[in-house]
Amino acid sequence: MSDFDVVVVGSGMSGGWVAKEMSERGYKVAVIERGQEILHGIDYKDFVDTWDLENFGEKTPQDVEDYPIQSELYAFGPTTRQYWVKDGEYPYETPEGQDFKWRRGHHKGGRSIMWGRQSYRFSETDFEANKKDGHGVDWPVRYDEIKPWYDHVERFAGISGTNEGLDILPDGIFQPPFEFNCVEVELKKRIEEKYEGRRRIIPARVANLTAPTQEQTDLGRGRCQARNHCDRGCSFGAYFSSNSATLPAAERTGNCTMLYNRAVLSLEYDSGLGRAVAANVFNSETGVNERITFRAVFLNASTITSAIILLNSSSSAFPNGLANSSGQVGRNLMDHMLSGAAFGIFPGFTDMYFSGRRPSGFYIPRFRNHTEQTQEFVRGYGFQGGATRVGWNHLAQMAGMGEKFKNRLRHPGPWVAHCTGFGEILPNPNNQVRLHASKRDKDGLPVPVIDAKLGENDIKLYWQMRKDAVEILETGGCRGIGIQSSEDTVDYVFGDGIHEMGTARMGHDPATSVLNKWNQSHDVSNLFITDGSFMASAGCQNPSLTYMAFSARAADHASDLLKSGAI
Amino acid sequence: MNRREMLLALAAVSTASLVACERTETRSEDANPTPVSDSFFTPEEISQLSFIAQVIIPLTDTAGAIEAGVPRRIDAALSLWHDAETRQNWRLGLERLAASLGGENGWSDFAALDAAAKLDALKPYESSRGGKDPQDIAFFSELKRFVVLAYYTSEAGATEELIYDPVPGDYRGCVPFEEIGRSWATGG
Numbered sequence: 049m050s051d052f053d054v055v056v057v058g059s060g061m062s063g064g065w066v067a068k069e070m071s072e073r074g075y076k077v078a079v080i081e082r083g084q085e086i087l088h089g090i091d092y093k094d095f096v097d098t099w100d101l102e103n104f105g106e107k108t109p110q111d112v113e114d115y116p117i118q119s120e121l122y123a124f125g126p127t128t129r130q131y132w133v134k135d136g137e138y139p140y141e142t143p144e145g146q147d148f149k150w151r152r153g154h155h156k157g158g159r160s161i162m163w164g165r166q167s168y169r170f171s172e173t174d175f176e177a178n179k180k181d182g183h184g185v186d187w188p189v190r191y192d193e194i195k196p197w198y199d200h201v202e203r204f205a206g207i208s209g210t211n212e213g214l215d216i217l218p219d220g221i222f223q224p225p226f227e228f229n230c231v232e233v234e235l236k237k238r239i240e241e242k243y244e245g246r247r248r249i250i251p252a253r254v255a256n257l258t259a260p261t262q263e264q265t266d267l268g269r270g271r272c273q274a275r276n277h278c279d280r281g282c283s284f285g286a287y288f289s290s291n292s293a294t295l296p297a298a299e300r301t302g303n304c305t306m307l308y309n310r311a312v313l314s315l316e317y318d319s320g321l322g323r324a325v326a327a328n329v330f331n332s333e334t335g336v337n338e339r340i341t342f343r344a345v346f347l348n349a350s351t352i353t354s355a356i357i358l359l360n361s362s363s364s365a366f367p368n369g370l371a372n373s374s375g376q377v378g379r380n381l382m383d384h385m386l387s388g389a390a391f392g393i394f395p396g397f398t399d400m401y402f403s404g405r406r407p408s409g410f411y412i413p414r415f416r417n418h419t420e421q422t423q424e425f426v427r428g429y430g431f432q433g434g435a436t437r438v439g440w441n442h443l444a445q446m447a448g449m450g451e452k453f454k455n456r457l458r459h460p461g462p463w464v465a466h467c468t469g470f471g472e473i474l475p476n477p478n479n480q481v482r483l484h485a486s487k488r489d490k491d492g493l494p495v496p497v498i499d500a501k502l503g504e505n506d507i508k509l510y511w512q513m514r515k516d517a518v519e520i521l522e523t524g525g526c527r528g529i530g531i532q533s534s535e536d537t538v539d540y541v542f543g544d545g546i547h548e549m550g551t552a553r554m555g556h557d558p559a560t561s562v563l564n565k566w567n568q569s570h571d572v573s574n575l576f577i578t579d580g581s582f583m584a585s586a587g588c589q590n591p592s593l594t595y596m597a598f599s600a601r602a603a604d605h606a607s608d609l610l611k612s613g614a615i
Numbered sequence: 616m617n618r619r620e621m622l623l624a625l626a627a628v629s630t631a632s633l634v635a636c637e638r639t640e641t642r643s644e645d646a647n648p649t650p651v652s653d654s655f656f657t658p659e660e661i662s663q664l665s666f667i668a669q670v671i672i673p674l675t676d677t678a679g680a681i682e683a684g685v686p687r688r689i690d691a692a693l694s695l696w697h698d699a700e701t702r703q704n705w706r707l708g709l710e711r712l713a714a715s716l717g718g719e720n721g722w723s724d725f726a727a728l729d730a731a732a733k734l735d736a737l738k739p740y741e742s743s744r745g746g747k748d749p750q751d752i753a754f755f756s757e758l759k760r761f762v763v764l765a766y767y768t769s770e771a772g773a774t775e776e777l778i779y780d781p782v783p784g785d786y787r788g789c790v791p792f793e794e795i796g797r798s799w800a801t802g803g
Contacts, residue, residue, distance in 0.1 A: 097781065098768040098801060103696035104688075105768065110698070229788030274786040401792040404783035405801065439802045440777065444763040447741045449671045450734045457767070458776065460798045 052078040052305070053610065055327055055342040057312045057357070060158025061592050062579045062599040063348030064290030065201070067298040069603035075610065077304045078340060079295070080329060082311045082349070082491070083154030086130075086161065088291045092281030093127040102126035121151055123162050123279040131155060131162050131279075137490040140352075141497045148498040149543035152350060156308065157291040159350075159546070160592075162279045165254040165287050165407065166432065167207045168589035169198050169218040173418065178585050181426045183505075184380065184475030185555035187584045188565035191218065197597040204297075205288040205596065206264055208272075208408070209253030217250075217413040217430075217589070223258045225251035226274075226406045231394045231435035231463045235524035236410070242523045246419035252408040252432060255288035255593075267296050276405035287407070307340075309333045311491035314361040315345060315370055315575070323574045323615070324370065330491045344574040344606055344615055347552075348599070351381070351581040355481045355551035356496050371552070371569040376562050378481040380553050381500045382586040384545035385429075385471035385510050387533065390517035392526030394435060394463040401437060401460060409434025412467070412520065414588055416512065425508040427474065430588045431517060433467035465526050469513040470545065472588040473506050479542075481551055500542045510538055547591050549580030567602035574615040578602045655694040655702055661686050663713045666726055668762045670733045678771035680762055688765040708754030712740070715751055773800035 053075035056063045063079060071077045086092075098105065103126060111119045111129065118124055118132035131153040142148050153159060172191040179186040195218070202221040211219035228236065228251065236249040256272040257264060269285035269292055278287050285292035298304035309332045316326040316339070324345050329338040347354040355378040361370035369377050409432060416428035438461030448456065479500035487495040502510070514531065521529050533539030555561025558570035567582050569575040578599035580591060587594075609615040656664065668680035668689075680686070693702050716736055718724030725736060739745025740755035766772040773779040777800040 095781070097770070098773050098779070099770045101768065103692050104764045106764075108696040109701060110696070226786050227788040232788070274783040275781065399792050401790050401795050402786065402788050403780075403790050403795060403799075404786035405799075406786040406788075436802070440763070440767050440798055440800075441802065444760070444767075449737060449741070449759070450730075451673055451675055454672055454675060454776070457763075458797050460792075 050325075050341040050343050052076050052340065053343045054078070054346065054606070055080060055340060055344075056346045056348055057327065057354070058082070058158060058348035058350065058579065059156050059290055059295060059306070060348065060350065060579070061160040061163065061290065062595040063346065064157070064160060064294030064298070065596050065599035066346045066348060066576075066578060066603045067304050068294040069600050070607065071298040071301040071303040073603075073607045074301075075303060075607070077298065078307055078342075079298075079304065080307045080310050080312055080327060080340065081154075081156055082332075083156070083309065085306070085308045086156040086281070086291060088281075088285065088296070089283040091130070092283055094275070094277060094280040094283050096127055096280075117149060118151055120149070127277070127280045128162060131281075139487070139489065139495055141484060141487070141495060143497070143499050146499065146501060147541050148500055149541050150352065150496075150498065150548070151543070151546045156295070156306070157289050160289040161281055161291060163289075163592060164590065165256060165278060166411070166590040167202070167205070167209075167253050167255050167593040168411070168413075168430075169220060170194070170587050170589060170594050171216050171218055173216055174585065174587040174589075177427065177587075178475070183426070184585050185553060185557070185560050188554055188556045193565075194594075194597055194601065197601040198593065200600055201593065201596040203261075204263065205255050205293060205593075206257040206260065206269075207253050207255050207288075207593070208251075208258040210251050212248065212250050214248065214250075214413055216415075216418050220253070222253065223260075226254075226256075226258070226408050227251075228410065229402050229435055230397045230400045231465060232410055234397075235394070235435065235465060239520060239524050243415075247412060247415045247520065249410045249412055252411045252434075254408040256407050257286050264293075267293060269293065272407060274404035274406060276407045278407050310338065311493055312349065312357055313337075313491070313493055314357060317361065317363045317365055317370055317572065319363065319365040322572075324572050330493075332491055342574075344576065344610060346602075346606075347575070347577040347581070348579045350579050351549050351551045352481050352496050352498065353493075354577055354579055354581045356483065356493060358552070359481075359483050360494055366571070371562055371571045371575055373571050374558060374560055374562055376477070376553060376560065378551050379477040379479070380475040380550040381479040381481055381498070381548060382473045382475055382550040382583065383500075383543055384547045384586060384588060384590075385469065385473060385502070385506065385513070385540045386545040386547075387469055387471070387510065387514070387538075387540040389466060389468040389532040390514075390521050390529055391464055391466040391532070392521045392529035394465050394524070394526050397463055406434075416509075416516070422512065424512065425505045427472040427505070427509060428588055429469045429471040429509065429513045429516075431467045431469050431520065433465060435463055435465040437461060437463050465521055465524065467517045467521055469517050470588050470590070471506070471509050471513045472586050474503055475550055475553065475585055476503055498543075502538070502540075502542065507538065510540065547580070547586070549583040549586060549591060552577045552581035553584045554582045555584060566605040567598055568605070568609075573609075576602050576606055653694060654690055655705075656686075656690045660706070660709055661690065662726075663709060663722060664689065664758075666733070667712070667716075667737065667758065668766075670730070670737050671759055671762045672766050673730060677776040678769075680766055683766050683769040683771040683776075685762055685765045685769065688769060689761050692761075692765070704754075708751075708758070711748075712751055712754060712758070715747070767800060
């Protein structure tokens, strides 16, 4: 008799979904979370007024010392510090002359608390890409197959947005969008006219509730209050996180056990049974190792850690790491090149303002190698952006003091628009996560060596993406356009997109891929991986929605297999 | 029910109409609820900082830097959240700036100036062409940044000088400026 029917390793974006789907199907589920519990609402700092913020809301010298990598992020500050790992406790290494930015947190909900909430479907173009241009392995799934699962997760999570009828960015089940401000309306008009509809500007699709359903309010979730400090956590439960949505849904079934402060170090394989049977766990509260048995296991530890766990689980049957007969575990690490942030002043509309703080902006779906071809590179990029009026914090950087200065800051500055690219990185087996030969982190897990570089295609795409960001703002009527990086250097560092994925790709062939089309290991039938590891290509869309859809679908499939006794 | 519980209860019902109560509730008796700490600045330093801060953001129809508690807020931030090196830089920077601003009789000459003269005396520190030592210019720039930050995030700065709306409820993208009238204290 196993301790649990299903063990889910990690409680973040994807693990929460598996926990919900399996608990609701009646299985006894344990979610093993490496970090501490975060009590929804209680532990959030979303009601701290500006005058009560530590250090006026800015990071402190101590933060920079404790969190040198995490604290570089926009989403790091006194109200969000609790969601990021201390870099010294959980180090990683990169080869000489290379860098990687690994931003993450260990706590209930993982990065589903701090995520950017942008939610876009992959399109048929994305699922066909590898087959067509020969990079990576063919996705064993096409859009039609995953579409009902996108519907399923969007309905539950709650995504605000608009249906646009674009084949590059499929429509979905949306709650009403956040509206455009005057300048965005104008930008949209000018840009869509100039490019004759080849480039579109649409409201960002974000996992913020604008018209909650009964299912959502039953979970204690409410409408977005337009505060726009989602990364602190939201006591209204207005944006989707494991903490606000999937885990409460799992826990109310009575079938889900949350196990905190436990790091899974390896999975145990029984060669007689031909199955994984237990998770070896370090309990960081007691300092004791535990063994937790299961009928099926889901890895949702995020792609780098999931790969590390597999690589750390070698046995005579799998000398190179569990489920790694293909040798692809840890390889094909991808991210999105989040870069080319262009900004410019939009003249006029100075008699107009906005009210409320929108947790979103606009989105420009991929046009490169779709409506506009190039021979320079394959794949493409999308842009996120928005317009707002310059506030006191920026105006104050100008010279001035006294009453005139004070009066100036009482009024908002000009409208500014910005536009940031998200570029697709090709799967490349040389971009790889390996186990460090000797070093271990605080919990005893081998330290990852993260070895990833941009390829030729990636770099060509990067430069065009930057040019296009500037051109779009120019076409939209912006002036004085700048770009947040120096002229001639690639300012993106691998990992900056915080969309790392791909280290256990799915594919048709067990010889070249780790997972089958159901996110199930080719080698070990009761092992599933539904965090970003399974991604056979990265697309350019923010990936969380796709992780959710594949997680729900894999859970449904695993349930069928458990029921039939196949696993 | 304390404020925290009250706000959580509010969140639980997700009712924007209750927001009005919440705003009244957050009005504190004390205009500066920063945690009490061992003061870093000496009384003399606090006085010097206060004079300078009040030139940057004077009292008008709304609070100036002093009324908004800016010197105390900066003192608390340095005491609680900054390291010894930063504090030492402030001590040294302020000492140099005060000496540089003072006349034959020292700091008291500057303190005795009227508001316009104080402003004129500080202006050269904002420009590389004002003939001031680059070290003092750099320190003044940091001091001004702190004063601005401490002022506009203070309760008086956010709620009286600007408009503060912790729970807007809705986003409206195109609103005539005159309907709102001032800048939002927290960005869009």
